[in-house]
Every structure is written in structure tokens, then in C-alpha cells.
Amino acid sequence: MTEIVSTEVATTRTITYRQALNETLRAELEHDDKVFLIGEEIGIFEGSYKITAGLLEDFGPDRVLDAPIAEEGFVGAALGAAMVGMRPVVEIMTINFSLIAIDQIVNHAAKMRSMFAGQVSIPLVIRMPGGGGQQLAATHSQNLEVWYAHIPGLKVVAPSTPADAKALLTAAIRDDDPVIFLENLSLYSAKGEVPDGEQIAEIGKAAVVKTGTDLTIVSYSRGTTTALEVARQLEAEGLSIEVVDLRSLRPLDRDTICASVKKTGHAVVFEDDWLSYGIGAEISATIGEGVFDFLDAPVRRVAAAEVPLPYAKSLEKAALPSAADLAKVVREVLNISSTPNDN
Numbered sequence: 001m002t003e004i005v006s007t008e009v010a011t012t013r014t015i016t017y018r019q020a021l022n023e024t025l026r027a028e029l030e031h032d033d034k035v036f037l038i039g040e041e042i043g044i045f046e047g048s049y050k051i052t053a054g055l056l057e058d059f060g061p062d063r064v065l066d067a068p069i070a071e072e073g074f075v076g077a078a079l080g081a082a083m084v085g086m087r088p089v090v091e092i093m094t095i096n097f098s099l100i101a102i103d104q105i106v107n108h109a110a111k112m113r114s115m116f117a118g119q120v121s122i123p124l125v126i127r128m129p130g131g132g133g134q135q136l137a138a139t140h141s142q143n144l145e146v147w148y149a150h151i152p153g154l155k156v157v158a159p160s161t162p163a164d165a166k167a168l169l170t171a172a173i174r175d176d177d178p179v180i181f182l183e184n185l186s187l188y189s190a191k192g193e194v195p196d197g198e199q200i201a202e203i204g205k206a207a208v209v210k211t212g213t214d215l216t217i218v219s220y221s222r223g224t225t226t227a228l229e230v231a232r233q234l235e236a237e238g239l240s241i242e243v244v245d246l247r248s249l250r251p252l253d254r255d256t257i258c259a260s261v262k263k264t265g266h267a268v269v270f271e272d273d274w275l276s277y278g279i280g281a282e283i284s285a286t287i288g289e290g291v292f293d294f295l296d297a298p299v300r301r302v303a304a305a306e307v308p309l310p311y312a313k314s315l316e317k318a319a320l321p322s323a324a325d326l327a328k329v330v331r332e333v334l335n336i337s338s339t340p341n342d343n
Contacts, residue, residue: 012193020162020194021051021127021183024169025089027198029059032087035173038065038074039091039127048093049129049188075101075126079109082124087173095130095144095182102147109178110153121176125169131184131222131272132320138308141316143273148180149249149282155203156249158182160224162192164247167201175203182249184222184272204251208260212242215266215330218257218283220246223270223321230326241330249279257283258290265296266333270326275303297333302326 015023028035041048043056043066056064067074071092078088092098098105109122132141149156155177159165165183172179209224210231217227224245231241244260246253261267267287269280280301287299305319 011196013196014191015162015194016188017162017165017183017190017192018049018051018188020166021169022053022055024166024173025052025055026058028089028170028173029055029063032173034085035087035089036063036065036081037089037091038067038078040067040069040074040093042066042091047091049185051127051188052091071097071100072104075104076108078124078126079104079122082109082122082178083112083120087123087125089125089127089173092126092128094136094140095128096140096142098126098128098144105148105154105178105180106151110151113177114153122178123173123176124178125172125175125181126178127169127181127183129183129185129188131186132304132309132316133186135311135313135316136185137311141309143271143304145180145182145249146273146278146282149252149279151250154178154180154250156180156182157203157247158184158221158249159247160187160219160221160245162190163194163199164201164207164245166194167199168203168247170199171201171203174200179203182221186222187225190225201247204248204253206247206253206256207245208242208256209245210241210243212240213264214240215268215334216242216244216257216260216264217268217270217326217330218244218246218260219270220249220279221272223272226321226323226326227270230323230330233323233327234330239330239334239336246279246283252282252286254286254290257286261287262291262294265294267295267299268326268329268333269299269301270321271301271303272321273303274306275301276306278303297335300329300333302329 042052046053219227284299
């Protein structure tokens with residue numbers, strides 16, 4: 001169901017999201033000697049989440065660079081390298097630490113092509129894991145994707161499956177514009193079917209990962225896995241739920257979103273981030289502006305509690321949006337009574 005641009009007929013393997021990222025980085029290092037990796041502890045230590053395991057040994061310290069704890073410095077160095085024709089892939093240990101480098105990302109990487117009248121390209125990828133549920137507390141568990149999706153000049157992708165992780169990372173590394181590549185921590189061990197061979201996704205294209213006729217759930221990253229879980233649960237109860245995986249937050253595939261809601265007449269947006277001013281608000285506005293006359297009920301949003309995420313496991317769980325929360329809202333939109341399983 002994932003739309004992938006490829007000329008090969010591929011067989012598939014079941015691998016983890018982590019393995020898909022690692023294999024893609026390896027393939028791109030082999031494909032183009034202008035590609036190099038830079039980040040904190042990505043070489044000798046093989047990365048905090050082992051995404052770069054084995055790459056220093058195979059490609060050496062000129063291609064896999066351990067950087068000091070200075071995000072503004074090594075993002076700036078990668079930006080300079082991109083300006084002169086290299087293709088750096090930066091790993092920031094967590095999206096929360098990208099705040100140290102936000103000047104380099106927002107004021108420079110995003111704007112140089114337009115400010116220099118197209119005379120320079122910025123083929124820069126910044127990989128950043130994030131999200132809650134790991135008991136990493138408030139300053140290490142944030143979803144800040146809307147900050148970067150707000151900025152013209154950046155591309156922002158958030159794959160939900162190992163297959164999309166592979167295809168979107170390949171596309172990001174080969175893109176001539178800066179790409180923010182978002183990885184939810186809870187997905188690293190998730191398994192899925194991944195085609196062998198070269199796979200390149202279209203950045204800016206959403207995917208309908210489950211078809212349905214009664215209601216559309218729009219989500220991305222970890223939220224898509226929860227949306228599919230809920231859709232299958234409700235299908236067993238006789239409801240037909242369509243799930244749209246955004247995959248790309250900028251550019252945003254408004255046409256696919258609107259086409260789905262036009263068909264179903266109902267929409268719920270599910271996201272791990274806070275409710276106010278978020279991705280869900282943008283999707284709701286897109287639906288309201290694009291297919292308002294086709295709606296049979298108001299668009300609803302399901303999101304995290306608007307608090308700094310607690311460390312205590314029980315409180316963290318309560319603050320994050322759940323499958324039960326989503327199922328409850330879907331039934332409310334469809335004017336169906338809740339079942340005991342949702343309590």
C-alpha cells in the first residue's frame with residue numbers, strides 16, 4: 001500500500017525499523033562517496049539506539065564522524081559541507097537536543113537556497129528520534145515536529161513502518177534540499193515487510209494504508225500503528241475505517257487527505273503531540289477548507305495531554321493518547337455507543 005518509486009521487482013524480508021535504517025545508511029554510503037554521517041557517539045559507541053552499528057568499522061572515521069556534545073557546531077559543520085557538495089546525514093541524539101541547533105536549521109539550512117537565489121543546494125539530512133512512552137521525562141520525550149513542519153525551506157518526513165523508513169531515508173539523502181527525518185523511539189523494534197533492492201519514496205505523498213467507507217483516521221509515525229490497531233478492532237465490530245498515513249509533514253499531501261474524507265464523510269486526527277497549534281490543527285483546517293460540504297460531523301482530534309510529560313510510568317501513560325482514546329472518539333463521531341472493552 002506504500003507508494004514507492006522503483007524500477008525493480010523486489011522480494012521482501014521481515015526486519016525491524018532499526019535494521020531498515022541501518023541498512024539504508026550502509027547502502028547510501030556505498031552508493032555515493034559524498035555521503036557521510038556525523039553525530040554524537042555514532043561511531044565507536046554505534047549510536048545511542050544502535051542505528052549506526054558496524055558502519056564505523058566498515059567505512060572508517062572519514063565517513064562516520066563522532067562529534068562532540070555541541071549540536072550547533074556539528075549541525076553547522078554539516079551545513080557547510082552540504083553547501084560545497086557533500087551529502088551529510090546528521091544524527092541528533094534526540095529531537096529535544098535539536099533546540100541547541102535550531103538557529104542553524106531554521107535560520108540557515110531552510111533559507112540559504114532562496115536567499116542565495118538558487119545558487120546553492122543544501123542536501124542535508126537531520127535524523128532525530130523523539131516521542132514519549134520510554135520514561136525519559138519531560139525534556140527528553142517531546143514531539144517537536146510541528147516546529148520544523150512550520151518552516152518553508154525544510155522537508156519533514158515521519159515514517160511509520162520499516163519499509164517507509166528505508167524508502168524515505170533513501171529519498172531524503174538523495175534530495176537536494178534539507179530534510180528533517182523523524183523517528184519515534186517506540187518504533188525502533190517494530191517489524192515489518194521491507195522490499196529488497198533500492199526503494200525510493202516520493203517525499204510529500206501520503207499513503208492510504210487501510211481502506212474504508214465509514215470514517216477516516218489521519219495520523220503519522222507511531223500514531224499510524226495505533227490507528228491501524230483501532231481500525232482493525234472496529235472492523236471486527238462492523239465498522240469500515242480508512243487510515244491515512246501522512247508520511248510527510250512538509251510537503252503535506254492535502255489531496256489524499258481530502259479525497260479520503262470526501263469518501264467517508266467523517267474524520268478523526270490522531271497524534272502523539274499536544275493538541276493546540278499542532279499537526280492535527282493543520283489537518284483539521286485542511287479538511288474544513290477542502291471538503292467541508294462532504295462532512296457529516298465535525299472533525300475531531302485525539303492528542304496528548306497538554307502537560308510536560310511525567311516521568312512516572314502511570315502518569316506518562318495517562319498523558320499519552322491511547323488506542324482506547326481513539327476508539328472512543330471514533331464511536332462518538334459515528335454516534336455509536338462505546339463498548340465495555342474501551343473502559
